[in-house]
Amino acid sequence: MTTTGRRRPPSGAVREALTGWGLALPATILVAVFFVLPFVMNLGMSFFDWPTFGTPSFTGIDNYQAVLTDPDFGRAALFTVGYTVGCSVLGVAVSLGLAILVRPKFRGRTAIRTVLFAPFTIGFAPAGLLFLAMSNTRTGVLPAIAISLGLAPHGTDWFADTGSTLVLVIIMTVWKTIGLTMLVLIIGMDSIPEEVYEAAKLDGANGWTTLTRITLPLIMKPLSLVILLTVTTTFLGFDQFFTLTEGGPNNSTVTIVYYLYNAAFVNLDRGYAASVAVVVVAIMAAISIFQVRLQRGKGGAS
């Protein structure tokens, strides 16, 4: 910025730097107060036995040892990974399919896009409660439909079985999140120049070849973003389970963040919960770094 022909007076550079800091200050303060500071405090807290009632005492790495050796935490981590993989694979596949379907111009396109996007605008908690009401074994409309279509036996109760509970939560999550991921992919596809497709057509490429050789490679960046978004939101899943399953049946749907919630707000064991939070952040960071690396690698190759 200082390589312009005319030399700027030093005060100009200073002013520019000050302006930059001034503009960034509100965001910096927010990040510092609501992100950095709590994280540092949380980190400190994780080395204490910190009961909700009573006095904290320093215990070193005891909390971390307890977290990493607790079989319930292992179960929660394993379940969370399974849920994340299920949601991500299904979510990405369906949103890609929908994006391809609703991208071309046709009558009513905007209406259909709006309908598909609408669920994204409600929160996970209301979405969970909605599905809970719709799936209630006695009063819900979904089991009633399934039973009358002969798809489920009379008196079926989806929340009694881990498999059907999980399927229900995954469907709800995908339904709820698909609007945004679909939109991101459509924007990515819209940015591919029309000429590329025309050239492919001239070369005699069929629909499948066009998709795998042209569309997919050219939307790799938005696609990676979608995967990153899906993985992180589902990995930190809590609201959907809190409202829909309460961790049941038989504690089989307790996610890592649910485990964290229990430690902090049910067992009121703040120090332990703080150490769980640190472990969760570490796992999250590892996943994000891995994904960004992968994305960069892919970007360089193409």
Add this chain to the structure above:
Amino acid sequence: MKRNKGVVLTAAGLTLTGALALSACGGGGASETSAADIEATDDGATLSLWVRPGNEAVTDQIVEAYNDSHENTVEITHVPADQYVTKYAQSAQSGSLPDILAADLVFMPQIVDNGTALDLTDLLEESGAAGNLAPAHVQAASADGRIYGVPYVTDTSLYLYNKTLLEQAGLDPEAPPTTWDGVADAAEKITALGDDYYGAYISGNAPGSLAYSFTPMIWAQGQSVVTEDGGFDLDNEATQNALQFMQDLYENGDIPTSSKTDGGDGFFSVFASGKIGFNFSGGNGVNTSTLGTDPQFDFGLAPIPGPEDGQWATFSGGDAVAISTQSENKNQAWDFVAWLTSTETSNDVYLSLPALPPRTDVEIPAELGDQFTVPAELVRDGQTYVTTNYNETIASAQGPWVEMFQSVVFDGADPAEATKKAQAAADEITK
């Protein structure tokens, strides 16, 4: 995703801030006022009161009756039940508790243990309320023989039974069973009435409800669940027997499978459908409105029995109130509590709502019907959990209590193994 991460961290950070405030003010901040200096004062002060939602029909009406007849004004705040303990803990540490704490009585031991409730023993002796209040509430709010809280909302667990179905099954609707075998036999006959009929029901996935409606089967055998030091005694024959009784009912097809996932929404509504014989639940003036719809059947109430004739027990629940040691209006707060526990209030306010009164020495008018006279009788022998570990052990959806019940009753686990496992988990919590 950043946002979510931020929420988790911020939540953790906020708790830290609360905890730092604790160390800053040296824990508690109890003022020096002792009960001896307290005198009921009605001088137009505004008193804050926290209560959990759910019992508005009683809690709010009682406060309204007080406000209408006094200079003081009580302002009621409904704190969601699952946030109560957290909010209380943070406020206790920062010295911002309300003047009057009304809580689910199972959380009273925590409040008393934490030293934030005013000792009311002498005041209650003086006012004549001591010894005449619902015993479970007083027990939950007592420590070392001193009383820190009084009943506000009173209810009690029992079983509701469908008289119409009993009659259809050829049983005497005026002589409900008084033993487990009696319940099991009658339940089998009711289940046999038709496809959608079931002998019995219990909200099987609601930890708090199970404490309410299942524990009496253990207590009825003379076995206590909480030890004197606040620990748990789950690995015993009485608990195994009670679990076995429920497992047999379920495996015999007398409890619908939907009970397994009922987190409390079916507490009354399943019974209200008119197709359930016995509903292990509770009764605070159970009537047509609590049952949701106008039931097309007669129902009765009876104590939850044990295996032998004459054995029964009841969990007396509801809300208790305490005066916060942090209150600056203790005289006015005592005015409210003194009014609340007076014979006049029980007679004129509670019974005209109608609701079960805090006092046990008032007579329940027979015209209020069985749904008041039966529970009022049971309350006199009501029991409760007195432990600071209730939340984690009993109330938690991931706690050992509900896991023990679920694994035996619905998943066919061996009762002896389940109680052993639950005991180990409970010991881990209380150690």
